[in-house]
Amino acid sequence: MKPRPTIQDVARATSLSISTISLVLNNKAHVSEETRRRVKQAIRTLGYHPVRSARGLASKASGNIGFLLADEHFSAVEPFYTRIFLGSEVEARNHNYYILLTTVPTRLRKNESIPRFLHEKNVDGVIVAGKINHKLIEYIGKLGLPIVLVDYALPGKRYSSVLIDNYKGARVATTHLIETGHSKIAFIGGDPDHPSIAERFAGYKETLTRYGMPIDPSLVITDEEDTRIHNGYNAIERLLNRGGKPTALFAANDAMAIGCMNYLKATGIRIPGDMAIVGFDDIGLSSHVEPPLSTVKVFTEEMGKIAIRRIVEMIREKTQHVFTVHLPVELIVRASSASRVPSPSKRKTPISLTRRPRGPAIAEGREKNHGA
Amino acid sequence: MKPRPTIQDVARATSLSISTISLVLNNKAHVSEETRRRVKQAIRTLGYHPVRSARGLASKASGNIGFLLADEHFSAVEPFYTRIFLGSEVEARNHNYYILLTTVPTRLRKNESIPRFLHEKNVDGVIVAGKINHKLIEYIGKLGLPIVLVDYALPGKRYSSVLIDNYKGARVATTHLIETGHSKIAFIGGDPDHPSIAERFAGYKETLTRYGMPIDPSLVITDEEDTRIHNGYNAIERLLNRGGKPTALFAANDAMAIGCMNYLKATGIRIPGDMAIVGFDDIGLSSHVEPPLSTVKVFTEEMGKIAIRRIVEMIREKTQHVFTVHLPVELIVRASSASRVPSPSKRKTPISLTRRPRGPAIAEGREKNHGA
DNA sequence: TTTACCTATCAAAACGTTTCGAGATATGTG
DNA sequence: CACATATCTCGAAACGTTTTGATAGGTAAA
Numbered sequence: 188m189k190p191r192p193t194i195q196d197v198a199r200a201t202s203l204s205i206s207t208i209s210l211v212l213n214n215k216a217h218v219s220e221e222t223r224r225r226v227k228q229a230i231r232t233l234g235y236h237p238v239r240s241a242r243g244l245a246s247k248a249s250g251n252i253g254f255l256l257a258d259e260h261f262s263a264v265e266p267f268y269t270r271i272f273l274g275s276e277v278e279a280r281n282h283n284y285y286i287l288l289t290t291v292p293t294r295l296r297k298n299e300s301i302p303r304f305l306h307e308k309n310v311d312g313v314i315v316a317g318k319i320n321h322k323l324i325e326y327i328g329k330l331g332l333p334i335v336l337v338d339y340a341l342p343g344k345r346y347s348s349v350l351i352d353n354y355k356g357a358r359v360a361t362t363h364l365i366e367t368g369h370s371k372i373a374f375i376g377g378d379p380d381h382p383s384i385a386e387r388f389a390g391y392k393e394t395l396t397r398y399g400m401p402i403d404p405s406l407v408i409t410d411e412e413d414t415r416i417h418n419g420y421n422a423i424e425r426l427l428n429r430g431g432k433p434t435a436l437f438a439a440n441d442a443m444a445i446g447c448m449n450y451l452k453a454t455g456i457r458i459p460g461d462m463a464i465v466g467f468d469d470i471g472l473s474s475h476v477e478p479p480l481s482t483v484k485v486f487t488e489e490m491g492k493i494a495i496r497r498i499v500e501m502i503r504e505k506t507q508h509v510f511t512v513h514l515p516v517e518l519i520v521r522a523s524s525a526s527r528v529p530s531p532s533k534r535k536t537p538i539s540l541t542r543r544p545r546g547p548a549i550a551e552g553r554e555k556n557h558g559a
Numbered sequence: 560m561k562p563r564p565t566i567q568d569v570a571r572a573t574s575l576s577i578s579t580i581s582l583v584l585n586n587k588a589h590v591s592e593e594t595r596r597r598v599k600q601a602i603r604t605l606g607y608h609p610v611r612s613a614r615g616l617a618s619k620a621s622g623n624i625g626f627l628l629a630d631e632h633f634s635a636v637e638p639f640y641t642r643i644f645l646g647s648e649v650e651a652r653n654h655n656y657y658i659l660l661t662t663v664p665t666r667l668r669k670n671e672s673i674p675r676f677l678h679e680k681n682v683d684g685v686i687v688a689g690k691i692n693h694k695l696i697e698y699i700g701k702l703g704l705p706i707v708l709v710d711y712a713l714p715g716k717r718y719s720s721v722l723i724d725n726y727k728g729a730r731v732a733t734t735h736l737i738e739t740g741h742s743k744i745a746f747i748g749g750d751p752d753h754p755s756i757a758e759r760f761a762g763y764k765e766t767l768t769r770y771g772m773p774i775d776p777s778l779v780i781t782d783e784e785d786t787r788i789h790n791g792y793n794a795i796e797r798l799l800n801r802g803g804k805p806t807a808l809f810a811a812n813d814a815m816a817i818g819c820m821n822y823l824k825a826t827g828i829r830i831p832g833d834m835a836i837v838g839f840d841d842i843g844l845s846s847h848v849e850p851p852l853s854t855v856k857v858f859t860e861e862m863g864k865i866a867i868r869r870i871v872e873m874i875r876e877k878t879q880h881v882f883t884v885h886l887p888v889e890l891i892v893r894a895s896s897a898s899r900v901p902s903p904s905k906r907k908t909p910i911s912l913t914r915r916p917r918g919p920a921i922a923e924g925r926e927k928n929h930g931a
Numbered sequence: 932t933t934t935a936c937c938t939a940t941c942a943a944a945a946c947g948t949t950t951c952g953a954g955a956t957a958t959g960t961g
Numbered sequence: 962c963a964c965a966t967a968t969c970t971c972g973a974a975a976c977g978t979t980t981t982g983a984t985a986g987g988t989a990a991a
Contacts, residue, residue: 191680193977204941209979217939236678240621241977243612244946251659266638276660285659285676287623288648304657306608308563416847445847452849475788475817477824477849565947576971581949589969613947616976 192235200229212237243308251287252279252498253302253310253332258290259413260317267470267487268316271337274491275314282499284311291319305330312498315339318381333501335494340382340511347501349494349512353383353467356483356516357390357437360465363481363518364435365398367525369463373433375422375443377411384414384439387467391437405431414439419446427454434462435524441466441473441482448476448523463524478522485516564607572601584609615680623659624651624870625674625682625704630662631785632689639842639859640688643709646863647686654871656683663691677702684870687711690753705873707866712754712883719873721866721884725755725839728855728888729762729809732837735853735890736807737770739897741835745805747794747815749783756786756811759839763809777803786811791818799826806834807896813838813845813854820848820895835896850894857888 194212198205203222210218211226218226229235243249254275260268272288279286287310289302304310305327312333315324321341327334328346340348364372374391376384388409392402408426411418419438423446426433438444444466448458456462458478466473469484493512501507566584570577575598582590583598590598601607615621626647632640644660651658659682661674676682677699684705687696693713699706700718712720736744746763748756760781764774780798783790791810795818798805810816816838820830828834830850838845841856865884873879 195977205978206941206943206980207939210940213979219939222939236680238616238977239676239679239681240612240615241946242979244610244616244948245977245979247946247979249612266641269638269641273662276662280661280675283675285661285681287657288660289652289657290645290648303652303655304611307611308608309611309657449847472844472847475821475844475848567947577948578950578971578973579969582970585949589967591969594969610947613976614949616978617947617949619949619976 192233194235194237196233197226197229197235200233201225247308248311248502249309250284251304251310252284252495253304253313254286254288255302255313255315255319255323256288256290257293257317257319259293267468267485268338270487271316271491271494274488275495276491277488278492278495282495284495284499291323293318294320301326305332311502314494314498318378333498333507335498335501337490337494338383344509344511347497347508347510349490349497350514351383351485351490352513352516353386354390354393356467356485356518357387358394359516359518360437360467360481360483361391361394362398363520364437364463364465364524365394365400367463369435370400371403371406371433371435373406373423373426373431373436374409374439375411375419375426375436375447376407376409376439377414377418377422377443379409381414384409387439403431405429406433411443414443416442416446416449419443420450421446423447423450436462436464438464438466441468441470441480444480444482444523445472445476448480459523459525465524469519474521481521481524482519483516484519486514490514564605566607566609568605569598569601569607572605573597619680620683620874621681622656623676623682624656624867625676625685626658626660627674627685627687627691627695628660628662629665629689629691631665639840639857640710642859643688643863643866646860647867648863649860650864650867654867656867656871663695665690666692673698677704683874686866686870690750705870705879707870707873709862709866710755716881716883719869719880719882721862721869722886723755723857723862724885724888725758726762726765728839728857728890729759730766731888731890732809732839732853732855733763733766734770735892736809736835736837736896737766737772739835741807742772743775743778743805743807745778745795745798745803745808746781746811747783747791747798747808747819748779748781748811749786749790749794749815751781753786756781759811775803777801778805783815786815788814788818788821791815792822793818795819795822808834808836810836810838813840813842813852816852816854816895817844817848820852830895831897837896841891846893853893853896854891855888856891858886862886 194205194208197208201208203226207218207222208226211223239250254272256268256272276286287304289304291302292300301323305313310332312335313327314335314337316337316339318339324334324336324341324346334346336346336348338349338351340346340350361372372395374388376388378384379388395402406426408422411422419442422443423436436444436447438447444464448464451458451462458464464480466480466482467485469482473480473482493514497510566577566580569580573580575594579590579594580598583595611622626644628640628644648658659676661676663674664672673695677685682704684707685699686707686709688709688711690711696706696708696713696718706718708718708720710721710723712718712722733744744767746760748760750756751760767774778798780794783794791814794815795808808819810819816836820836823830823834830836836852838852838854839857841854845852845854865886869882
């Protein structure tokens with residue numbers, strides 16, 4: 188079996204020097220069109236492909252992007268972060284990068300569990316999805332690697348983030364419930380330390396206030412440990428047992444909303460007749476539960492793509508701009524929140540509340556640059 | 560900022576040669592304990608980490624494993640292959656490998672879409688999950704890279720595979736339906752080209768025959784294009800419209816089973832009263848639909864782990880053993896198949912059919928070696 | 932005509948490891 | 962005691978690129 192061709196072989200075949208081949212390979216200037224053509228031709232006929240390790244060693248760039256994910260997120264039933272990852276993977280390939288995904292324990296132990304690739308110079312930048320130990324993020328920062336956080340932000344604007352417009356999503360969801368005739372609207376939350384959850388709660392409160400409605404603490408649960416299905420179940424059980432009497436319910440995410448539905452169905456409370464429900468995220472499951480769950484759709488793949496575009500920019504330009512992108516969201520009305528009283532005269536049906544994405548609006552999300 | 564230490568620095572610090580440091584780094588023999596200790600100490604105090612690219616260039620091993628997944632699988636609602644990947648990722652880390660995941664178009668176009676890492680010598684082996692174009696698999700084989708297929712096998716035993724024991728799973732599921740009093744049991748399938756689906760169908764038929772029951776073509780659908788939710792919906796609709804009158808239904812996977820449930824609920828057919836249902840896979844969704852779906856559980860993470868162990872073996876030993884592993888499965892009885900008639904005297908409840916995994920039984924799956 | 936500055940190419944020096952063969956010392960054998 | 966063998970260590974040669982600085986030739990400006 189013939190050994191694979193090296194850049195040497197291409198040089199010989201074209202009677203050019205190695206350097207020139209390299210210039211063509213990297214699309215650098217100062218190469219005549221004629222030469223470029225000849226080199227490309229030779230590369231094709233020889234079936235030459237540069238070896239990644241060699242490039243990496245010489246150029247001090249690995250061609251990889253690290254993707255960090257808390258293990259509990261990845262193993263959750265809902266493939267929320269998985270979809271973000273998927274978007275990243277596709278976009279990374281477009282930019283000729285590969286992704287090294289690794290999960291990290293939510294509670295970071297010794298230095299032992301720090302991903303190897305950070306030390307081995309095996310990634311050129313890192314994407315961190317979801318809530319991860321601050322220490323670790325700062326550690327990566329100190330290593331001098333570009334970082335982009337997805338669906339998470341540290342206080343102090345020191346790291347770039349791709350975020351969901353949680354605030355607006357919560358407002359749209361709450362408004363929808365109010366406009367379909369509800370006045371006693373519960374909020375079910377969890378992991379109050381997570382900025383996203385806090386923002387959704389804030390949006391809920393702000394909307395009630397704007398409509399002149401009180402914020403009734405007996406209708407609010409925000410202290411569940413995390414936001415998984417069983418916590419939704421527990422939360423609504425506690426809320427009802429202590430005497431809360433909501434007619435509608437806004438859950439911090441779909442998983443909790445579905446947990447709530449499970450409890451309500453088990454106790455004979457009808458949805459949406461006795462209780463209208465709106466969730467957040469639009470995970471795949473939501474359209475397949477009974478009744479289908481109204482929710483605020485998050486464009487997860489898009490988040491992954493944007494994160495990649497940003498980190499590639501940071502890597503290429505070696506500039507450490509800190510930016511924040513907020514992705515727009517979209518209310519999706521399904522059966523779990525069908526209107527309770529006839530809608531007000533002007534509006535035909537609550538479904539008109541749906542905010543259609545405006546073409547490529549996704550990529551336009553409001554975006555800010557802070558400092559340089 | 561200080562430049563990161565290289566192997567040179569460690570050599571200087573210990574007054575040893577670079578070669579000796581390398582020997583320690585790779586846990587090779589012929590190094591005295593004393594020396595080994597000193598070197599490790601120096602490495603720690605200097606904070607030295609070998610650079611991946613340099614190792615790769617010198618040793619001709621990238622330290623990466625490629626993970627190939629058909630795009631349609633990865634973007635499916637159910638995170639079936641995602642869980643396989645998760646298992647792989649964890650196990651790969653244990654063996655000091657990283658995984659480069661990439662999706663490939665189900666229908667492979669030009670050479671264009673062949674994953675770059677195959678040519679760039681950037682992976683030491685490849686795991687292929689699910690059904691992927693034969694040509695591509697063979698192409699990888701020709702490149703001389705070790706391959707392990709997961710949940711897929713090519714005819715001819717030329718590639719190693721980690722498989723689900725579909726045949727047994729289907730038999731257990733069908734038996735469960737028969738023993739709870741059903742005699743008209745439908746089979747809903749899709750993508751008949753996929754070996755897994757074919758095996759499940761075979762297990763279904765075999766069981767009916769064993770019980771002396773006819774295989775009624777009017778109760779069988781196997782020609783849906785793939786196995787996603789909406790195909791289950793379409794399939795059962797077709798089956799019922801053309802006059803099939805089953806009292807129970809075995810679907811080739813949970814996604815299709817759930818599609819069936821959606822159709823049945825929409826048309827007022829009660830589950831399990833009018834129709835008992837059993838699926839296959841035990842995806843996360845299954846325990847959260849109403850009623851919860853009986854199914855045959857597949858240990859997905861475990862499959863990923865086994866695949867990694869095998870490919871690491873192949874890489875290390877450079878031997879090209881072809882092997883096949885069949886992972887055991889487990890029947891999980893939930894409300895969608897509660898028994899229809901009182902169970903036979905001896906058996907208290909159909910739940911006793913559940914096959915508990917026997918401790919670490921997972922790793923014991925029947926395993927065969929073919930040739931060397 | 933000189934000066935200055937482009938363009939296209941090249942030779943050689945990195946990049947940080949692993950590996951190979953050899954040397955030096957210690958250990959065992961007849 | 963001589964010789965073979967085993968253990969430990971080392972110098973030097975890969976590995977296949979990118980990058981840097983130099984050179985030769987050409988063109989435009991002074």
